[in-house]
Amino acid sequence: MYTAHFGLREVPFSITPDTSFFFTSPHSQEALNTLLVAARNGEGFIKITGEVGTGKTLLCRKFMATVGEGFVTAYIPNPYLEPRTLMLALADELGVVLDKDVDQHQLLKALTMRLMELAGQDKRVLLCLDEAQAIPVESLEALRLLTNLETEKRKLLQIVLFGQPELNRKLELESIRQLAQRITFHYHLGPLTRDDLEYYLAHRLRVAGFAGARIFSRSAVSRLFSASGGIPRLVNILANKSLMVAYGEGRQQVSRKHVAEAARDTGAVKRRLWPWLGGFSVLLAAAGGLAWALTQ
The missing domain is CATH 3.40.50.300 (P-loop containing nucleotide triphosphate hydrolases)
Structure with a gap:
């Protein structure tokens, strides 16, 4: 949904275990x-x-x-x-x-x-x-x-x-x-460290085809780390939703606010780690992004 908006070939933060995204932390x-x-x-x-x-x-x-x-x-x-x-x-x-x-x-x-x-x-x-x-x-x-x-x-x-x-x-x-x-x-x-997380995000985005400078701001990375605890699956869920929120607003960079919104939407997921039981607000934001894209 947001891949073209961010210049990606594929979704970078899927929870499917794809060895091409293996990160050597x-x-x-x-x-x-x-x-x-x-x-x-x-x-x-x-x-x-x-x-x-x-x-x-x-x-x-x-x-x-x-x-x-x-x-x-x-x-x-x-x-x-x-x-x-x-x-x-x-x-x-x-x-x-x-x-x-x-x-x-x-x-x-x-x-x-x-x-x-x-x-x-x-x-x-x-x-x-x-x-x-x-x-x-x-x-x-x-x-x-x-x-x-x-x-x-x-x-x-x-x-x-x-x-x-x-x-x-x-x-x-x-x-x-x-x-x-x-x-x-x-x-x-163990979980990713704060420094590992920075490289983890960049690695997955690069594998997915991103060639720009930075999508996640430093404050967004810090918020993502505190919300996920460095657990890779939670990082993927939150990063994916954050990209949806940013796309919904027509933004080219993910901010701390976008991650915070994704974290609120993912409260039940963090407790039980069942990603398909997340709320609908991020999907609504992404739908808004689709409407925004169509008007450009």
């Missing part, structure tokens, strides 16, 4: 480096935690796109699955052909043979589980048993858990203490 770069080092070391379990909206899914996708040709990646975005269904999902990701009524023994045998086949091709298999705090305890234990499969030199399967801090509390359970002991690499994603 100190936090995200350290997390990515941790993942790459751990994967190449052949560790069984790797854990990345972070609060809601800190960019875990985007990091996961960037990691899978970066590991290189020596790896085969499997991705399960919703692992709230009982053990057998989780194994079936993994088999599907690895291209394992199964009989319709395959029993548990044949399922595990087929998975093992596929993992051995890939190891024979000098491929390492990475299973990335998003929203890992939702995995049932029994399924975590099933995953641990899968990581027992190994050649004389390395594991046949590495597992990367991406989850909210609740995952840490789940891993403290006595029943899965053996899994917790196998997590040798861990990183916690």
